[in-house]
Structure formats: structure tokens, C-alpha cells
Amino acid sequence: MTARSLRGMAAATLAGALAITAAACSNPGATGAGSAAQDSAVVGIAYEPETLSPLLGYGKDGNSKIFDGLLAFDDDLRLKPALAVALPEVSADGLTYTYTLRKGVTFSDGKPFTAKDVVFTYRTILDKKTNNASKTELDALEDVKAVGDDTVVFTLKYPYAPFAQRTVLAIAPEHIAAGQDVNSGPFTTRPIGTGPYVLTDWSKGEKISFKANPHYWGGAPQVKKFTMAIIKDDDVRATRLRSGDLDGAILPPNLAKGFTNDKAKKTYAAKTYDYRLVTLPTHNRVAGDTAVRRALDIAVDRQAMVDKILEGAGKPAYGPVPTGSEWFTKGTERPHDLAKAKKILDDAGWKPGPDGIRVKDGVRAAFPLWYLSGDKLRQDHALAYASDAKKAGIEIKTQAGTWEVIEPRMKHDAVLAGGGSPGDPDFDQYLLLKSSLGGDGFNNMAWYDNPAVDKALDDGRTTDDKTARKAAYDTVQRELVKNPGYTFLTHIDHLYVVSDKWSGLSTQVEPHDHGLASGPWWNVEDWIPKDAKK
Amino acid sequence: MTRRVPWAAMARMAGRRALFAVPVLLAVTFGVFAVAAASPFDPVKAYAGTAGLTASQDNLDQLRANLGVDQPLVSRWWHWLGSAVTGDLGDSSVMRQPVADVIAERIGWSALLAGAAFAVAIVLGTALGVLAARRQGGWLDRSVTSAAYTLEAAPAFWLGLLAIWFFALKLGVLPAGGLTDTASDTVTFGQVASHLVLPALVLGVSQLPWFFLYVRQGVADALDEDPVRGARARGLNERTVLLGHALRSGMLPMLTLIGSRVPELITGALLVESVFSWPGIAAATVQAATSVDFPLLAALTVLATAAVLLGNLLSDLLYGLADPRVGFDG
Numbered sequence: 115m116t117a118r119s120l121r122g123m124a125a126a127t128l129a130g131a132l133a134i135t136a137a138a139c140s141n142p143g144a145t146g147a148g149s150a151a152q153d154s155a156v157v158g159i160a161y162e163p164e165t166l167s168p169l170l171g172y173g174k175d176g177n178s179k180i181f182d183g184l185l186a187f188d189d190d191l192r193l194k195p196a197l198a199v200a201l202p203e204v205s206a207d208g209l210t211y212t213y214t215l216r217k218g219v220t221f222s223d224g225k226p227f228t229a230k231d232v233v234f235t236y237r238t239i240l241d242k243k244t245n246n247a248s249k250t251e252l253d254a255l256e257d258v259k260a261v262g263d264d265t266v267v268f269t270l271k272y273p274y275a276p277f278a279q280r281t282v283l284a285i286a287p288e289h290i291a292a293g294q295d296v297n298s299g300p301f302t303t304r305p306i307g308t309g310p311y312v313l314t315d316w317s318k319g320e321k322i323s324f325k326a327n328p329h330y331w332g333g334a335p336q337v338k339k340f341t342m343a344i345i346k347d348d349d350v351r352a353t354r355l356r357s358g359d360l361d362g363a364i365l366p367p368n369l370a371k372g373f374t375n376d377k378a379k380k381t382y383a384a385k386t387y388d389y390r391l392v393t394l395p396t397h398n399r400v401a402g403d404t405a406v407r408r409a410l411d412i413a414v415d416r417q418a419m420v421d422k423i424l425e426g427a428g429k430p431a432y433g434p435v436p437t438g439s440e441w442f443t444k445g446t447e448r449p450h451d452l453a454k455a456k457k458i459l460d461d462a463g464w465k466p467g468p469d470g471i472r473v474k475d476g477v478r479a480a481f482p483l484w485y486l487s488g489d490k491l492r493q494d495h496a497l498a499y500a501s502d503a504k505k506a507g508i509e510i511k512t513q514a515g516t517w518e519v520i521e522p523r524m525k526h527d528a529v530l531a532g533g534g535s536p537g538d539p540d541f542d543q544y545l546l547l548k549s550s551l552g553g554d555g556f557n558n559m560a561w562y563d564n565p566a567v568d569k570a571l572d573d574g575r576t577t578d579d580k581t582a583r584k585a586a587y588d589t590v591q592r593e594l595v596k597n598p599g600y601t602f603l604t605h606i607d608h609l610y611v612v613s614d615k616w617s618g619l620s621t622q623v624e625p626h627d628h629g630l631a632s633g634p635w636w637n638v639e640d641w642i643p644k645d646a647k648k
Numbered sequence: 649m650t651r652r653v654p655w656a657a658m659a660r661m662a663g664r665r666a667l668f669a670v671p672v673l674l675a676v677t678f679g680v681f682a683v684a685a686a687s688p689f690d691p692v693k694a695y696a697g698t699a700g701l702t703a704s705q706d707n708l709d710q711l712r713a714n715l716g717v718d719q720p721l722v723s724r725w726w727h728w729l730g731s732a733v734t735g736d737l738g739d740s741s742v743m744r745q746p747v748a749d750v751i752a753e754r755i756g757w758s759a760l761l762a763g764a765a766f767a768v769a770i771v772l773g774t775a776l777g778v779l780a781a782r783r784q785g786g787w788l789d790r791s792v793t794s795a796a797y798t799l800e801a802a803p804a805f806w807l808g809l810l811a812i813w814f815f816a817l818k819l820g821v822l823p824a825g826g827l828t829d830t831a832s833d834t835v836t837f838g839q840v841a842s843h844l845v846l847p848a849l850v851l852g853v854s855q856l857p858w859f860f861l862y863v864r865q866g867v868a869d870a871l872d873e874d875p876v877r878g879a880r881a882r883g884l885n886e887r888t889v890l891l892g893h894a895l896r897s898g899m900l901p902m903l904t905l906i907g908s909r910v911p912e913l914i915t916g917a918l919l920v921e922s923v924f925s926w927p928g929i930a931a932a933t934v935q936a937a938t939s940v941d942f943p944l945l946a947a948l949t950v951l952a953t954a955a956v957l958l959g960n961l962l963s964d965l966l967y968g969l970a971d972p973r974v975g976f977d978g
Contacts, residue, residue, distance in 0.1 A: 154831060164744070247711060253704075318743065518690065551704075556700070
């Protein structure tokens with residue numbers, strides 16, 4: 115009796131399960147078809163963007179593949195026209211920026227690009243209901259208006275010299291994005307833009323695939339198919355590069371070294387503004403003391419960190435501006451000088467106690483230093499810093515934690531942090547050093563408070579005169595020598611290993627945050643396949 | 649010999665269970681909201697990602713209000729419940745998509761993986777169980793049984809990493825993860841099949857020991873019982889005795905097992921999908937949890953709870969059918 119009905123039941127269940135499975139088979143987001151392999155490139159990156167919608171922050175720094183900004187950066191980070199035909203006309207008071215738009219540009223769905231799209235994009239980003247976490251970057255923007263179909267006028271609340279650099283921001287199509295929920299509509303995962311590539315598939319956590327936009331206004335790219343595989347683990351990325359699954363990848367220095375003898379691959383070291391620093395909180399009785407700050411600033415052996423931790427792929431950092439930049443103030447380099455550090459502390463009344471740790475007015479020269487757990491690079495920097503400080507008689511206890519643990523402690527405890535953005539010096543210095551931003555999110559983590567710096571930061575962002583601006587940022591860097599509220603340690607090179615199959619590869623100066631816009635593939639649309647003989 | 653299937657009794661049982669499921673689901677969703685609210689993760693920070701590190705506090709506060717996470721726990725849960733009942737599951741903050749879309753895109757792949765793994769576990773477990781029971785104490789029995797106990801203790805993600813290391817990195821015969829090859833963006837049968845092998849095997853093998861041990865014990869016990877002795881005495885061949893008599897009664901405890909393994913299968917899938925970058929709902933659950941994405945997390949938990957309740961119902965129904973003495977009173 116039972117066995118037959120049982121078997122029938124089991125078969126029915128199985129059949130049902132299979133039917134459901136078969137019916138539901140569609141790859142999340144998959145749409146298009148692939149092309150030939152000869153003109154395609156696959157690269158491995160570590161982080162994927164949270165969204166592909168410019169309205170939510172994607173492509174705000176350019177190189178978005180799918181979209182274009184009004185302007186774009188070239189390989190030297192100079193601005194060049196993109197969707198605008200020329201650099202903007204700026205009014206004498208620095209409050210009005212006028213852009214003339216390129217004619218005949220279409221979105222990849224064939225609809226024309228007009229001034230209305232620009233106005234829509236900027237207004238939507240500024241809208242309170244839009245969940246865009248980078249909105250702060252457009253703080254200076256009062257309003258944007260279209261004048262006819264091909265002119266756009268931006269009005270600012272206050273003169274903001276680096277504003278033009280913000281307009282590399284990607285432009286979204288009004289006719290598609292306007293009709294849907296800006297925060298969760300289909301546009302956020304299936305974007306349509308004017309850019310050199312069209313998204314074919316975004317399988318979250320796995321890969322993002324693009325195909326060339328044949329109607330691109332800048333000429334159709336020669337690399338017809340471009341895929342970015344998201345591989346968080348460095349070792350797995352290196353293995354897949356070696357096995358040929360990837361054509362290129364970002365790698366840490368120790369793994370990149372393994373490819374130096376591979377003739378078929380080239381290593382590119384991108385210069386960066388990516389610094390590692392130690393915050394010295396103003397509200398900590400030890401770290402807030404100017405003598406301790408100055409002593410630590412010269413007790414630390416930056417060159418040893420570059421050689422040992424970065425294996426030479428980086429530079430000592432003396433401030434937020436890398437030594438190679440035109441904005442760097444010559445003469446603010448500080449050599450490693452332990453004897454002088456000890457003298458500064460002695461003179462200030464920090465006398466060595468019985469255990470070798472200095473004491474002043476009953477306060478022991480000791481404070482905790484947090485680093486992000488799991489981040490090997492930060493851990494190494496933190497340990498090296500603590501060991502250098504120990505030699506000068508300052509005890510630093512390193513502790514690992516996640517941001518949830520670290521954030522509430524930032525006011526009093528030191529943190530091994532990273533940051534930096536290229537382009538205008540205002541971009542990261544204002545957020546890092548302005549006293550009014552102390553404790554504002556992750557801005558000015560050390561609660562640095564220096565009136566001379568505050569004034570220079572304001573001067574620097576409100577004038578358009580290059581010499582005056584240079585003078586302002588020179589003041590900031592000199593003040594940081596007198597009262598270093600942060601100990602800057604290193605600027606880190608980003609290393610990329612790429613198959614030598616294309617010409618035209620270069621790297622831009624890169625920011626701390628290096629997502630898919632960085633790396634030699636920042637301009638994959640301009641790559642030219644070398645005569646493929648395979 | 650044939651008995652009519654007692655549809656009415658079965659339907660009554662299913663109805664009772666459905667009524668019972670309502671308070672369970674309510675409690676589970678509230679529990680998810682409470683646990684997520686108590687977790688140290690900040691949904692706003694998770695939403696903003698790296699941009700959050702340079703965003704102003706105003707900007708972050710605005711985000712908090714927009715995402716609705718500044719509301720107290722109970723009102724947030726009540727609001728979610730109110731829309732969920734009308735069929736609106738809300739928007740996932742981490743995926744930037746409506747929750748219903750996230751689930752629709754992914755549930756098929758999860759069902760495929762879990763179905764394949766379940767099939768592997770049941771088929772292999774039964775076959776090995778019967779073979780081991782036939783010659784208890786033989787080399788096959790001894791080696792498979794000890795392997796099964798070892799596997800019971802091995803976590804699925806560890807098995808997954810081991811499989812990737814061996815099959816993908818050392819031998820290079822199977823892909824290490826994903827649904828299709830990196831360079832390909834069309835979903836073809838062959839691609840999916842080759843990418844399914846490793847995760848399905850790992851998930852199946854992690855469930856296998858329970859099925860194997862149950863079948864082995866059941867069949868071994870049945871072989872000692874009167875019906876089998878009678879069948880042998882009547883001169884039936886060994887094959888008929890083993891499959892027709894011993895396996896049939898030895899399978900009974902396995903029916904309960906199918907239901908009770910569903911939760912294990914779901915937790916196993918959480919780990920396996922993450923390890924193999926399989927684009928299913930289990931991988932999305934992990935992301936939803938670490939980003940404190942309330943709507944997505946709640947919807948996925950409801951789904952998992954429903955799967956467990958359904959699994960239990962199914963196994964009780966099957967058991968009732970197989971052994972009428974049990975009935976459908978539960």
C-alpha cells in the first residue's frame with residue numbers, strides 16, 4: 115500500500131521542485147550577449163560600487179564607463195571638456211559657472227542628451243529625499259538652470275574655486291530616471307548613460323560586464339567587451355591572474371612582486387594621494403600636547419615604513435599633499451631625528467619615569483592607537499609607529515577594532531586612518547583640518563583646532579587666484595609642522611599587473627578610495643589591442 | 649492493499665499548521681528587527697559605504713531619516729508589517745532595489761542549488777546506507793561510517809574552501825565560483841552546470857552523513873526483523889529482500905529527517921553561497937545582515953521560516969501516509 119503512494123508523492127515533490135527551479139532561471143541583471151574574445155578584457159578589482167546610479171553617488175569623480183560628466187580628467191588630472199564643449203566660463207565674483215553643451219550626443223538608448231538632463235541630475239542629487247552620501251561635495255551649489263537646450267548655468271552660495279572639478283560628476287538621463295524611485299528604481303542597477311560603455315550585466319558581488327557603445331560621441335572603443343570581476347581576497351585575485359582567467363588586477367606589493375619575471379605582463383605603479391596617518395586627538399591630554407605631537411612627528415621613521423612595509427612602493431608623507439605634487443610646500447620635509455624628539459620632550463617637561471615612559475604633572479605619556487581589524491597594512495603601520503614612539507619614551511598601545519568600535523572613541527583615542535583625494539587640495543584638507551568639522555562624521559577625526567589653518571583653508575577655497583591659493587596651502591602645511599595634529603606616515607602606491615596585450619595604458623594620480631574608476635583601466639576606452647597573433 | 653489517500657485529514661493538518669504559522673512568523677520578524685536594532689552595525693554607515701567617511705553629519709542624519717532607521721524599533725516593525733501584509737515588502741537599502749525584485753532574481757538559483765544538494769545527499773546517502781547495512785562491519789561500512797562522523801563535524805564553509813583549493817586551484821578542473829565564467833555574460837546551460845558542481849557537491853556532502861547514518865541504521869534494523877527473515881525463507885533473491893523489504897521499512901525515519909534537515913540546509917546554503925559567490929538569496933541574507941538592511945532581512949527570514957515550517961509539514965504528511973498509525977493529528 116504505502117510504498118506506491120509514497121513513491122508517487124516523492125516523484126511529484128521532486129517534479130514540482132524542478133519546475134519551480136527551471137521557471138526561475140534568469141541571471142540577476144543579465145541582459146545582453148557576449149562578443150568575440152580577441153578584443154575583450156577582464157580585470158580583477160577589490161571593491162564594487164554600492165550603486166551604478168549617478169544620482170546616488172556613482173561616477174562622481176569621473177571614469178564611470180557608463181556615463182560622462184560635463185568635464186573629465188586627463189592622465190595628469192587636468193580638466194578637459196566632455197559633455198561640455200569647453201571649460202566653463204566663470205563670472206568675476208566666482209559665483210556663476212556657465213557651460214556650453216556638446217551637440218548631437220545621445221544616450222545609449224538613442225534619446226538625445228540636453229541641458230535638461232544636467233539640471234535634473236544636479237537637482238535630484240541635492241534633493242533631501244535622495245539618499246546620496248556624497249551630497250556634501252556639492253555643498254557650494256545653490257542652483258542650476260538650463261538656458262535653451264545647450265547651455266547650463268550653475269549658481270554658487272559662496273565662491274568655491276575648485277567647483278569645476280566637481281562637474282566631472284556623471285550625468286543621468288532625465289527621461290529614464292525621472293519617472294522612478296530615485297533610491298531603488300531599476301535605474302540604480304540597470305543604468306543608461308552617454309558613456310563609452312554600456313552595462314550588460316551586474317551580478318552583485320561577482321562581476322560587472324560592459325560592452326562598447328558603438329555610437330559613443332568620442333569614437334567607439336576598440337576593447338569591445340570589458341568585464342570587472344569583484345574579488346575581495348588578494349591571493350585569489352593573484353591566482354586567477356596567473357591562471358589566465360583575468361587580464362589584469364590590483365595587487366598588494368608582495369603579490370605583485372611575483373609577476374616581475376612574467377614577460378607577458380606589465381606592472382603599473384600608480385602615484386596616489388592615499389595617505390596613512392595617526393590622528394592625535396586634541397582632547398587627549400597626551401596626544402593633544404604640542405610637544406608630544408612634534409616629538410612624535412620626527413621620532414617616526416617614515417623611510418623605514420616605505421622600505422619595509424610597502425616594499426618601496428610608496429613615499430614618506432609629511433602632510434596630506436604628496437611630495438611630488440605641485441601643491442607640496444618645499445622645505446616641510448622632516449627627517450627622522452630621535453635625539454631632537456627626546457630634546458623637545460625634555461624641554462617641555464616630559465621627564466622619563468622609572469619604566470622609561472615619560473611623565474609630566476602626573477600624566478603618563480601613553481595613549482591607545484586603534485586600527486581597523488583585518489587591515490594588514492594599517493596594522494603594520496600602527497605597530498611600527500608604536501615601536502618608534504617607544505624609543506622616544508611614549509607608550510602607544512595598539513588595538514584592533516571595527517569602525518563600530520572605533521568611532522565612539524575617536525574623540526579621545528588615536529586612530530590609524532587613511533584618506534586622500536587628488537585634484538584640488540581643498541577636497542581633503544578642508545574636511546581633515548577645519549576646526550568646525552571636528553567630530554562631524556569621520557571628518558577632522560582628531561578635532562584639530564588651529565585658527566591659522568582655519569583661515570588659510572577658507573582663503574584657499576574662496577579665491578580663484580592660483581598664487582594666492584598656493585600661499586594659503588603653504589600656510590596650512592607650515593602650520594602642520596609647528597603643530598602636527600596628525601602624524602602623516604606614508605603615501606602608498608597602488609600596484610596593478612596587466613597582460614601586455616594593449617597599448618595606450620597609463621595611470622592617473624589616484625585617491626585613497628580606489629574602486630573601479632582607478633587603475634590602468636581608467637581609460638580602457640582608449641586602449642588599442644596590440645597586433646594579436648594568437 | 650491500496651488505501652485511499654486521506655486528503656481531508658491532510659488538508660485539516662495543513663490548515664492547522666498554517667494557523668499556527670502566523671504567530672510564529674510574527675514573533676520571528678519581531679525578533680529579527682530587535683536583534684538587528686541591537687547589533688553594533690549602523691545601517692546608515694553600511695548604506696553610505698566609503699562616501700560615508702567624508703560625508704557631513706547633516707548628510708548622514710538626512711540619510712538616517714530617509715531610510716527610516718531613526719524610528720523606534722516597534723514602530724518600524726509595525727510599519728513594515730503593515731506594508732508587508734498588503735504585499736509591499738519595501739526597498740532593500742543595500743541592493744538599492746525593491747525587496748521583491750531581489751528575491752525574484754535570486755530565489756531560483758538558490759532553489760536550484762539547494763535542490764541539487766538535497767538530491768545528492770538523499771541519493772548518495774541512501775545508496776551508501778544500503779550498501780553499508782548489507783555488510784555491517786565490512787570495509788565499506790567502516791570507512792564510510794567514520795567519514796560520515798568526520799563530515800558531521802566539518803563546517804560547510806571549510807569544506808567549500810577545501811574544495812576550491814583542490815578542484816579549482818590545484819587541479820584546475822572546475823570553476824572556483826560564480827554562476828558563469830568571468831568573461832561570459834550569457835547564462836548557458838553548460839556554464840551553469842559546470843559552476844553548479846562544486847557548491848552543490850559541498851552542500852550535499854555536508855548534509856550526507858545524516859541521511860547515510862539514518863538509512864544505514866534503519867536498513868540494518870529491518871534486516872533483522874521478521875518480514876525480512878520471512879522473505880528470505882520464501883527464497884526471494886537478495887536484491888528484492890534488500891530493496892523491497894528492508895529499504896522500504898528502513899526509509900521511514902528518513903522521512904522525518906527530510907523535514908528536520910531544512911534549517912540545516914538553509915544555514916549551510918548561507919555559507920556555501922558566500923564562499924562560491926553564488927547569486928542566490930542566501931548570499932543576499934548575509935549582506936542584508938551585515939548591512940542591517942531591515943526590509944530585506946525580515947523578508948528573507950520570513951522566507952526561511954516558512955521553508956522550515958513547510959519542510960516539517962511535508963515530512964509529517966509523508967510520515968502519516970507511510971505509517972497510518974501516526975495519523976494527521978499533529
